[in-house]
Amino acid sequence: MKIALIGYGVVGQGLIEILRDKHAEWQAQYGLNVQVVGVATRSRGTLIHPHGLDLHALTAPASVENLAHYPHSAGLVRDVGVLELLRASGAEVIVEVSPSQLETAQPALDYVRHALRNRQHVVLANKGPVAVALPELIALARANGVQLRYEATVMAGTPCFQLLEHGLRGLQIEAVRGILNGTTNYILTQMEGGMSYADALAQAQALGYAETDPTADVDGWDAAGKLRILGAVIFGKSLTFENLSVQGISQLTTQDIQDAQAHQERWKLVAQLTRQGGSVMPTRLPISHPLAGVSGATNAITFTTDLLGDVTLVGAGAGKHVTGYGLLNDLLAIASVL
């Protein structure tokens, strides 16, 4: 399976490091045989090698800093545009891991459309195209006989869409409620431990949890973007941000956090959605509430169903290898039908 990456930041590097370290194991166990034939960045170069890039050289610090430092070999092509990379790399699967733009989803949305029209499978961690245009992209993928997968867009590597697709098959989902943003949950947890908001945010950025522009996290738009994706997948609804009531955590002070603690309560950024609409709101929960116990970059989602009642999934919601694994899960699903 030949793959090409659009984006080589925290998550793209996470995927390549996982492949570098675990490919042999997965090849033996699942018959997975991945070649990375292209990598594109915005400002740090682009590489194509139709016979596969060397993953050790690709993850060397010098290459990570700038792909111009990746060693030359016969067949290597450098510095082409993304559309040329899609065309010339021979990739069967395009992995979209550039920053999430939640209003227009561009330029990623056009890259995804191109890839699907080229009959290339697409795997995304980028929420933009999925939040903005999921029905259109599903139709385009079907028309071209390829798959569109986006496990890593909600709860990173924790398999929320696999659960919906397989484990909860046949059930009516009536409501969704959860903690869907790892950065804000990490910040709130650190603030409860006495850290300042600014220091906690800086730590979340250093750990690779935060969006390229962290205002999307702290103002609630990242979680709202995930509700748009869930709304499209579960209720078949094309939600816009105007359909959702959104508030982030940037107004919360250390005093607010301490007041809640004094009353055996915790602030959490809670996202919820029904057929009627949804919201992302900082919410004070009693310490005994199941969501109050979800700490750090962990995420949780509860699906309220007709026959099973509430089903809750809790797991890692952000980070380099965590999100890289979400992409890999999708690659395994595609490999099983190639």
Ligand SMILES: NC(=O)c1ccc[n+]([C@@H]2O[C@H](COP(=O)([O-])OP(=O)(O)OC[C@H]3O[C@@H](n4cnc5c(N)ncnc54)[C@H](OP(=O)(O)O)[C@@H]3O)[C@@H](O)[C@H]2O)c1
């Ligand atoms: N970090 C997480 O825990 C997490 C979890 C779930 C989902 N995600 C999603 O995964 C995606 C990647 O996140 P990240 O943390 O890896 O971001 P990041 O570290 O900022 O990396 C983004 C990469 O995309 C490249 N890029 C930007 N614009 C591009 C363009 N027009 N064409 C080609 N490449 C472009 C950047 O190039 P330059 O380096 O040259 O700028 C960089 O290599 C985002 O959509 C994010 O929402 C992240």
